[in-house]
């Protein structure tokens with residue numbers, strides 16, 4: 001069977017981007033052997049509090065983090081789309097642009113997979129893309145419920161991501177760096193330094209723009 005062009009998407013709020021995100025995306029790119037790994041910041045996720053800083057600040061921090069390395073690309077479409085951000089809208093837009101002969105994989109953590117039945121039009125997601133789930137070593141997959149049924153029906157291996165355009169649920173075990181954006185925001189608000197948890201250029205941007213000094217910020 002023909003090998004397809006493969007694109008993977010790594011979505012999140014990136015408030016701010018840190019080395020946990022960057023290492024995860026790079027390791028996934030290599031493990032999946034995809035042609036493109038795109039970082040996909042969301043503008044206004046419905047399932048969580050509004051981001052601490054504006055879409056423009058988050059975009060600029062990501063651009064700084066990704067500058068210089070060619071392995072990860074920034075896909076800004078969700079930041080540019082007004083209103084709440086739904087993954088299904090993004091995948092429909094991408095599928096419209098790329099056609100049926102390209103493989104699209106949406107990557108998420110196991111914690112996100114467990115919430116999948118609450119996502120907007122979630123049954124449509126696998127008609128548009130594969131889902132790649134990253135599980136920390138030792139984590140257990142659900143044994144029953146809608147997600148377990150999906151795994152049973154549509155589970156697959158990495159090879160299928162290269163031969164089929166969508167429809168597989170692939171689980172990968174991967175170690176995560178113990179870094180969270182919440183911790184970084186809290187460190188800064190407490191007057192402490194988050195250096196070595198995120199790229200220096202991002203830290204410099206945060207300092208120059210005085211971001212995260214209080215619990216919530218807004219920006220340009």
Ligand SMILES: Nc1ncnc2c1ncn2[C@@H]1O[C@H](COP(=O)(O)OP(=O)(O)OP(=O)(O)O)[C@@H](O)[C@H]1O
Nearest residue numbers: 011012013014020024108109176177179180181182
């Ligand atoms: N330390 C980490 N290592 C690898 N992946 C991570 C890490 N932290 C978050 N992710 C993943 O990165 C994506 C984007 O996450 P998100 O922007 O919510 O980051 P976060 O650090 O968890 O933020 P917050 O603390 O604000 O919830 C999600 O798919 C999430 O599972």
Ligand SMILES: O=C(O)c1ccc[n+]([C@@H]2O[C@H](COP(=O)([O-])O)[C@@H](O)[C@H]2O)c1
Nearest residue numbers: 011012013042045047086087088119120
């Ligand atoms: O479309 C939805 O309903 C939906 C619900 C929860 C999460 N998502 C997406 O999942 C990705 C990870 O989100 P997060 O904020 O939980 O780390 C990000 O790209 C979100 O837009 C999407």
